[in-house]
Amino acid sequence: MENHPTAHQRKHHLTTADRVGLYKTIFGRRDVRGQFKPDPVPDRVLSRILLAAHHAPSVGFMQPWDFVVVTDPAVKGAVHAGFLQAHAEAAEMFQGDRRATYRTLKLEGILEAPVNLCVTCDRDRTGPVVIGRTAEPDMDLYSSVCAVQNLWLAARAEGLGVGWVSIIRREVLQAALGLPERIVPIAYLCLGHVTHFHERPELETAGWLPRLPLDDLIHANRWGDKTNPACAPLKTTIRQDLASAEQGIFPGTAME
Amino acid sequence: MENHPTAHQRKHHLTTADRVGLYKTIFGRRDVRGQFKPDPVPDRVLSRILLAAHHAPSVGFMQPWDFVVVTDPAVKGAVHAGFLQAHAEAAEMFQGDRRATYRTLKLEGILEAPVNLCVTCDRDRTGPVVIGRTAEPDMDLYSSVCAVQNLWLAARAEGLGVGWVSIIRREVLQAALGLPERIVPIAYLCLGHVTHFHERPELETAGWLPRLPLDDLIHANRWGDKTNPACAPLKTTIRQDLASAEQGIFPGTAME
Numbered sequence: 001m002e003n004h005p006t007a008h009q010r011k012h013h014l015t016t017a018d019r020v021g022l023y024k025t026i027f028g029r030r031d032v033r034g035q036f037k038p039d040p041v042p043d044r045v046l047s048r049i050l051l052a053a054h055h056a057p058s059v060g061f062m063q064p065w066d067f068v069v070v071t072d073p074a075v076k077g078a079v080h081a082g083f084l085q086a087h088a089e090a091a092e093m094f095q096g097d098r099r100a101t102y103r104t105l106k107l108e109g110i111l112e113a114p115v116n117l118c119v120t121c122d123r124d125r126t127g128p129v130v131i132g133r134t135a136e137p138d139m140d141l142y143s144s145v146c147a148v149q150n151l152w153l154a155a156r157a158e159g160l161g162v163g164w165v166s167i168i169r170r171e172v173l174q175a176a177l178g179l180p181e182r183i184v185p186i187a188y189l190c191l192g193h194v195t196h197f198h199e200r201p202e203l204e205t206a207g208w209l210p211r212l213p214l215d216d217l218i219h220a221n222r223w224g225d226k227t228n229p230a231c232a233p234l235k236t237t238i239r240q241d242l243a244s245a246e247q248g249i250f251p252g253t254a255m256e
Numbered sequence: 257m258e259n260h261p262t263a264h265q266r267k268h269h270l271t272t273a274d275r276v277g278l279y280k281t282i283f284g285r286r287d288v289r290g291q292f293k294p295d296p297v298p299d300r301v302l303s304r305i306l307l308a309a310h311h312a313p314s315v316g317f318m319q320p321w322d323f324v325v326v327t328d329p330a331v332k333g334a335v336h337a338g339f340l341q342a343h344a345e346a347a348e349m350f351q352g353d354r355r356a357t358y359r360t361l362k363l364e365g366i367l368e369a370p371v372n373l374c375v376t377c378d379r380d381r382t383g384p385v386v387i388g389r390t391a392e393p394d395m396d397l398y399s400s401v402c403a404v405q406n407l408w409l410a411a412r413a414e415g416l417g418v419g420w421v422s423i424i425r426r427e428v429l430q431a432a433l434g435l436p437e438r439i440v441p442i443a444y445l446c447l448g449h450v451t452h453f454h455e456r457p458e459l460e461t462a463g464w465l466p467r468l469p470l471d472d473l474i475h476a477n478r479w480g481d482k483t484n485p486a487c488a489p490l491k492t493t494i495r496q497d498l499a500s501a502e503q504g505i506f507p508g509t510a511m512e
Contacts, residue, residue: 014280019413021277024270026308026406047493048508051501052282054470057408059422061459063468069487072477090390102387126465131358132422134346139422141394142442145401150282152313152402153409154508157275166315166388166395178478186398203317209382212319214310221328222434231325237303245307252304252410 016255023252025157027245028197032161035194036112045158046115049191052154053119058143060131064123065147065186068177070116075176079188080110082172083165090167105206108165113190118177119148121184144186151189161194199248215239272511279508281413283501284453288417291450292368301414302371305447308410309375314399316387320379321403321442324433326372331432335444336366338428339421346423361462364421369446374433375404377440400442407445417450455504471495 050067058064070076087107094102110116121144133139152162165188173185203209215235220228241251306323314320326332343363350358366372377400389395408418421444429441459465471491476484497507 014277014284014413014415017273018277018280021270021274022281022409022413023304023308024274025278026311026410028270029311029313031313043490043493044507046490047497048279050470050474050494051497051507052279054468054473055282055285056405057285057287057420061457061465061467063465063473066473066475066479068475068477068479069490070477071486075477086391090387093385093390105387107388129349131346131361131459131464132363132420134349134423135342135425136422138397141398142401142404145398146405146408148398149312149402149405153278154282157270157278159270164313164388166392167390169391178480180479183479201317203387208387209317209319211317212310214306217310217319217322218306219322219324221324221326221331223322223324223436223439224434230327234299234302234325237299238306241303241307251300251307 020253020255021157023250025153027250027253029153029156030161030197030201032163032190032194032197033109033202034106035161035196036109036114036190036192037195038112038114039193041115041160041192045160049151049154049158049160053147053151056143056147056150058146059133059139060126062126062130062133062140062143064121064125064140065144066120066122066183068118068120070118070177071114076110076116078176079116079165079168079173082168082176083108083110085172086167086169101206101208105202107167109163109190109192110165113163113192115191117151117189117191118173118185119144119151119187119189120179121186122182123184124182141184141186148187148189155191159193160191161197163190164188165190214242276509276511277413279506281409283506283509285409285412286417286453286457288419288446288450288453289365289458290362291417291452292365292370292446292448293451294368294370295449297371297416297448301416305407305410305414305416309403309407312399312403312406314402315389315395316382318382318386318389318396318399320377320381320396321400322376322378322439324374324376326374326433327370332366332372334432335372335421335424335429338424338432339364339366341428342423342425357462357464361458363423365419365446365448366421369419369448371447373407373445373447374429374441375400375407375443375445376435377442378438379440380438397440397442404443404445411447415449416447417453419446420444421446470498
């Protein structure tokens with residue numbers, strides 16, 4: 001039976017065009033803060049995005065996530081107030097020019113985005129013992145993050161922007177959304193149509209930090225072995241791909 | 257200028273076909289343990305997969321990840337030994353039938369997969385103060401998880417299977433890979449060509465846990481409000497989409 005694919009498996013045979021679609025989505029995804037439009041997000045689109053999140057990998061098939069869909073201005077306002085407080089506290093942590101630059105950055109679109117979404121993790125979803133979480137207790141949190149990334153990519157493929165608001169204290173978010181103790185808010189996301197997507201990450205354009213050279217982040221077999229001849233051909237390929245990407249020609253996004 | 261898309265932006269306009277490719281990848285992704293083939297993974301493919309990971313979102317554009325590419329049998333062996341120990345300890349935590357079932361599950365492909373990959377998080381990558389990590393210290397860990405999910409989807413779109421080995425103690429993994437203290441191993445992944453992808457998650461097929469009804473995981477504005485009329489149309493749409501998905505017809509995977 002394993003050698004005779006079912007109709008389902010044939011349907012899920014991925015083509016070069018499918019691969020191109022994935023890569024274009026990944027390379028075109030941005031953290032959106034300032035370009036939200038008020039146009040409503042149709043339910044059929046929101047449903048697909050949530051279904052994509054729900055098909056993320058989860059440790060022990062635990063599916064620890066829930067989704068709080070926020071459209072109520074009062075709840076948005078409470079979250080926004082929590083952001084403003086944490087943002088003011090954060091500014092004090094930067095020094096000199098960095099502080100001035102930090103204050104000029106637009107870092108969230110809570111009030112402008114028509115939909116806000118909180119992705120959570122229920123640490124008790126399937127009881128205390130979970131396959132795959134026995135040696136690494138954070139695996140359930142990581143599963144919910146995988147759901148966030150699926151959701152983010154699905155939104156991008158639907159033409160919608162997503163921004164992750166992390167400048168807010170966890171307990172403030174828990175109070176604003178009425179989350180029980182066992183429920184960890186993993187990501188508070190702003191979602192909506194956008195005027196445009198930026199060519200590059202905004203912090204890269206602003207000169208805050210550069211894109212790191214990926215080839216320098218590759219280690220052969222053990223940490224620190226960056227010059228192993230076994231990895232040299234891979235690193236050469238990566239450098240070529242990076243050079244293409246810098247020119248806006250992303251590997252894997254053309255029909256070959 | 258914002259109203260006149262550049263060549264780069266036009267190139268990254270996503271089509272319906274691109275969206276279909278993303279959704280097929282998301283719905284067809286599996287945690288692979290038992291179907292790895294020994295065929296080598298070409299460098300040009302591995303480079304694309306790593307580039308996809310490198311284009312994950314990261315807090316403050318911190319890019320906290322590194323990638324340890326493991327092909328050395330000695331390193332694989334040390335990791336496998338760590339798995340066996342943690343797996344034996346885990347089995348003791350399950351009771352009765354669950355323990356017997358747990359022992360029959362194939363949970364990793366460390367030795368069979370031609371490539372193992374450890375995705376890490378460097379907590380000190382850009383100094384102590386990071387935009388977006390000031391109120392939520394785990395954001396750097398979550399960024400590396402986003403890289404894992406991008407990598408996983410890219411591999412699936414390339415026809416490669418990935419399995420996440422989480423049944424191993426963090427300190428054992430750190431020792432096997434020689435990771436410094438500040439480097440957290442986020443995911444130890446097995447990667448390679450596969451004989452086939454399962455139709456459904458193996459733990460679902462094994463009857464360990466069912467797929468949860470997504471509509472029941474949606475809350476309106478605040479935790480626990482699952483009957484708010486404002487969310488009723490969305491939940492109806494989700495139930496229709498879930499019913500289709502159960503029959504192998506995934507929403508968003510057809511050209512409309």
